[in-house]
Amino acid sequence: MRKRAEADAKTFGYYLVPDPELLQGFLEGLKTNEERYGYPSCPCRLAAQKLEYDRDIICPCDYRDPDVAEFGACYCRLYVNKEVFEGKTELPTVPERRPLEKQARAFQAVSIPKEAKPAEKASAPAAAKEETEEMVEIRPKMWYCKQCGYVVFRDDPPYVCPICKAKREMFAEIKMKIDFSV
Amino acid sequence: MDISKVPGKNSKHKVLVYALSTCVWCKMTKQFLKDNNVGYEFVDVDLCTDNDKAKIRADIVSKGGTLSYPITIVDGKKVITGFRKDQLKEALEL
Numbered sequence: 001m002r003k004r005a006e007a008d009a010k011t012f013g014y015y016l017v018p019d020p021e022l023l024q025g026f027l028e029g030l031k032t033n034e035e036r037y038g039y040p041s042c043p044c045r046l047a048a049q050k051l052e053y054d055r056d057i058i059c060p061c062d063y064r065d066p067d068v069a070e071f072g073a074c075y076c077r078l079y080v081n082k083e084v085f086e087g088k089t090e091l092p093t094v095p096e097r098r099p100l101e102k103q104a105r106a107f108q109a110v111s112i113p114k115e116a117k118p119a120e121k122a123s124a125p126a127a128a129k130e131e132t133e134e135m136v137e138i139r140p141k142m143w144y145c146k147q148c149g150y151v152v153f154r155d156d157p158p159y160v161c162p163i164c165k166a167k168r169e170m171f172a173e174i175k176m177k178i179d180f181s182v
Numbered sequence: 183m184d185i186s187k188v189p190g191k192n193s194k195h196k197v198l199v200y201a202l203s204t205c206v207w208c209k210m211t212k213q214f215l216k217d218n219n220v221g222y223e224f225v226d227v228d229l230c231t232d233n234d235k236a237k238i239r240a241d242i243v244s245k246g247g248t249l250s251y252p253i254t255i256v257d258g259k260k261v262i263t264g265f266r267k268d269q270l271k272e273a274l275e276l
Contacts, residue, residue: 025206043204
């Protein structure tokens, strides 16, 4: 677990939280979740215990990139940026960015449409999806690194390119259109 | 619902913590209360049944809380989200 986190931090230009006690705690939480659910979902979030609903909170979660970019750490604070790692800025408090309807699933409080396919789910926010399916903005998006050509499918471009280490600004969006009429 | 009780000399306020058993910040909140001799109750929400989870969610939302852990409810009213020492100290008059 530790090796995986270290490798991921290195690849994507992040650092692991410097406090050894915190780090150990996060890794143990992830390990527990992996043993329980079969995947290492965020130790600080309630899992729905169904892979299709928890996919966005499997560590590293979908919200890490925007959270580290905005606050300097991810939601649970396993991953931090260089400034926090070096102690130049304090470990911040990071508000939950995960959409409420996704959080609510973990509490079994919303009726979950049976026919929802993973591909459709990816186009959340799902507020008025059915009526406006063709109009809906497709999330995640496709991005390519203008420096090396690496292509990635996610909400926002990565913090740094995992291949050539180019910064986020080097990523450009590839416009897509999905035809739901088939 | 499995509510665990932790005794403490300071019982001025009724304290309930909704926590996750895997969450470091939840553990730190529990430890903080213990270190300050505050008696409290806690529920590890991730170990609850689906039924209880729904009840807990309703309780949190009815009190104006968000679904981020830990959630500390003081005297059934004041909701503190996250391990916020300053807010806990203020609410518990420590």
